[in-house]
Amino acid sequence: MSLASRTRLAALLAVFSVGVAGVTTWAHGQGTGTERQAAAPEVVLSPSVTEGSALQVVAHPDDDLFFMNPDLSRSIATGIKVTTVYLTSGESDGRNEAHSPHLQDAAGPADRAAYAEARQNGIRAAYAQMATGDRTSAWQRKSVPTAGGGSAEVDVLVSRPQVNLVWMELREARSISGDNPDSLRGLWDGRIPALGAQLTSGTPVKDPFAYTKDQAVAAIAGVFEAYRPTTIRTQDPTPGRVDGGGAFLDHQDHMYGARFVQAAAERYAKTADRPHFSVQNYVSYPNSSLPPTLDPQTAEEKLGYLKTYAWTDHQDWCGSPAGCGDRKTATRPAGAGWSQTIRYSRGDGTTWMAEGVSGRLWAFAALDGRMAYWSRSGPQAPWQGPEFLTGDGIDSGASAVRLWDGRIAVFATRTTLGATPQEYGREIVYAVQGEVDGGFGPWQTLGTPDTGDRSGTSAISGPSVAVDPEGRMTVYVRDSRRTLRAREQTTPGGAFGAWQALGGAGLQGDPVTATDASGRRHVYATTAGSVLAWVRPAPGAPYGGPFATGLPQTTGSLSVRSEGDGVRVFFRRPGLGTVATSLTRVDGAAAPETSPVAEAGGLGGYGAVGIAGDLLAGRAGAGTVGVAGIGGPQAWQESQMLYTGAPAGVAEGAGTAVAAALGLDADLHVITTLPAGGSGPLGSRTPDPWHRAVQPWTLAQAGRPGSATAGGQPPR
Structure with missing residues (x-):
């Protein structure tokens, strides 16, 4: 999108927003929709709050309500800028009406424009309810030009102009998995030259249009440029296939829409004068076969918004001949159990922070499609960063490990869009410091264990990494067939051998690994019903397993830490969100023995938990990041900050425990506790609150030795 085009689009929408509320609703920088006050000439340790701008891109109206809530409603509640883009x-x-022959006969002839409008009406009602409590709260609607040469409808909630909806109005596939070239899939794969619009009745967009593949990418990237998000939420571009290489596990529009978002984010990342941004991917249809993650109260709230969208009361509150919501959903507003669940398909690992041999901490996160890192030389030293490794295409999530010589290595997955659809794919990459506490070398690739149908699947997990006493790294990953694979260095610092098949079936999430005090390597991975384990008794020895651990059903995300001659596993209970734990031990080559499951602390919430010594870090019931002491049903000590991905934790050699999370503002936020010694679960004193690792740039900091901005300009 040219600067002139971007300026025209922003001006149009800014004028539109001013007309609604008297203020510009476009986010500027990483604020909350209002101009940030000039920073004080000192560093002030302010408690973390939710800031930034969240932008969701989904394939269909209701994908956001089914698969991104409660993240969505909680973001709206904070007052930050929240925008949702609907591709089709x-x-x-x-x-x-519901899918039933006799009901369809009664409904009369099909009217796609009217049904699409009814879904729009339902979405506007649900968003109005989330933002104001009143589904009838007014919207102002306008047609705006896109960078792709078409038009989009933009809706602004009059009483809460921070809430925007953008309707791209492209034609949907009209089939979950059927081979229909007139679709996002057909456009991505080059089977059609352009995909046309399906305009809704009542839309302010009057002229039909069509996008080529490049124009569709440009149109989405242009929305990013206008709204300047710090968090981009989208669906899973690589959900995988059913067993045997059959149909995709998700709706084709979800999958290929997410690939268009990937391409648009890559284009947006190359623009100047934008804030840093992170990307969060969400699981969609596969949630049907997995345990619920939400507690009953949160699930009921989520279901309430879905019932509003579904127009379950059938009262004509909107006055539209098309209808006030999606009656197809009214027969089953919970979906296939989707109202009870939310899951991330990327970036749910908790091992993205590591301590170097000198005591320096390193934290990693993908920003702008690149790997960013922050570091801190000691408990009393300031954090510095973010700095960036070279190379783009880096997916959300990272795993960091300290090598035998004290250097740090970081692992991630990288998506290559390719010049042709067949070249699309994901691979595992890693980068290593050139010297202790030094800079990082270039990315090196380990490829992928999925050598067939790479462009169609690439549904590998994030990597988990271990280092043996002799210095060899081993990488564990779940492949697209839901089995465990491993690849190990042949010598310390040397090349990696071939991928090993370690078996297992139906694995979910990322595998996790830890080594007990006897030198035995443990690897764990969840299934829909329990947890499987593999054990390597010594370096170079064959693996035992997969073993059935006997652990109960989990929500899918695990964390582990070594504990004496065993490994302690942490997980959340389905339908409750409480954190539970069990200690597993191994005797020789036998299967692991697990202790009775106990409550670990942290009541309610969802997502993975980071472990730092005796400290838990995770999502509390309100969705904010919190900490709790391990042991018994301890409540979370909550912050006021929503975040993306999963927290990480490190128990430092100095005895402090540090937890970190990536906020919706794309900044690193941290909390530090002193060594335990008092009667409280978090040590002898209450820790400082969650706060930005690197404080906002001030004039007093400019040029200060050791400052992240020393000698430079304020960060974007």
Whole structure:
């Protein structure tokens, strides 16, 4: 998008927003929709709050409500800028009734434009309810030009102009997995030259249009440029296939829409004068076969918004001949159990922070499609960063490990979009410091264990990494067939051998690994019903397993730490969100023995938990990041900050425990506790609050030795 085009688009939408509320609603920098006050000439340790701008891109109206809530509603509640982009109109068969032959006959002829409008009406009602409590709260709607040469409808909630909806109004596939070239999939794969619009009845967009693949990418990237998000939420571009290489596990529009978002984010990352941003991917249809993650109260709240969208009361509150919501959803507003669940398909690992041999801490996160890192030389030293490794295409999530000689290595997955659809794929990459506490070398690739159908699947997990006493690294990953694979260095610092197949079936999430005091390597991975384990009794020895651990069903994300001659596993209980734990031990080559499951602390919430010594860090019931002491049903000590991905934790050699999370503002936020010694679960004193690791740039900091901005300009 040219500067002139971007300026025209921003001006149009800014004028529109001013007309609604008297203020510009475009986010500037990483604020909350209002101009940030000039920083004081000193560093002030302010408690972390939710800032930034969140932008969701989904394929259909309701994908956000089914698969991104409660993250979505909680973001709206904070008052930050929240924008949702709908790629297709979701016109389906054009009948606003349940899928039933006799009901379809009664509904009369199909009207795709009207059904798409009914879904729009339902979405506007649900967002109005989330933001104001009143589904009838007014919207102002306008047609705006896009960078792709078409038009989009933009809706601004009059009483809460921070809430925007953008309707791209492209034609949907009209089939979950059927081979229909007139679709996002057909456009991505080059089977059609352009995909046309499906305009809704009542939309202010009047002229039909069509996008080529490049124009569609440009249109989405142009929305990013206008809204300047710090968090981009989208669906899973690589959900995998059913066993045997059959149909995709997700709706084709979800999958290929997410690939268009990947391409648009890559283009947006190359623009100047934008804030840093992170990307969060969400699981969609595969949630049907997995345990619920939400507690009953949160699930009921989520279901309430879905019922509003579904127009379950069938009262004509909106006055639209098309209808006031999606009656197809009204027969089953919970979906296939989706109202009870939320899951991330990327970036749910907790091992992205490591302590170097000198005591320096290193934290890693993917920003702008690149790997960013922050570091801190000691408990009393300031954090510095973010700095960036070279190379783009880096997916959310990272795993960091200290090598035998004290250097740090970071592992991630990288997506290559490719010049042709067949070249699309994901691989595992890693980078290593050139010297202790030094800079990082270039990315090196380990490829992928998925050598067939790479462009169609690439559904590998994030990597988990271990280092043996002789200095060899081993990487563990779940492949697209849901089995465990491993690849190990042949010599310390040397080349990696071939991928090993370690078995297992139906694995979910990322594998985790730890080594007990006897030198035995443990690897754990969840299934829909329990947890499997592999054990390597000594370096170079064959693996035992997969073993059934006997652990109960989990929500899918594990964390581990070594504990004496065993490994302690942490997980959340389905349908409750409480954190539970069990100690597993191994005797010789036998299967691991697990202790009775106990409550670890941290009541409610969802997502993975970071472990730092005797400190838990995770999402509390309100969705904010919190900490709790391990042992018994301890409540979270909550912050006021929503975050993305999962927290990490490190128990430092100095005896302090540090937890970190990436906020919606794309900044690193941390909390530090002193060594335990008092009666409280968090040590002898209350820790400082969660706060930005690197404080906002001030004039007093400019040029200060050791400052992240010394000798430079304020960070973007």
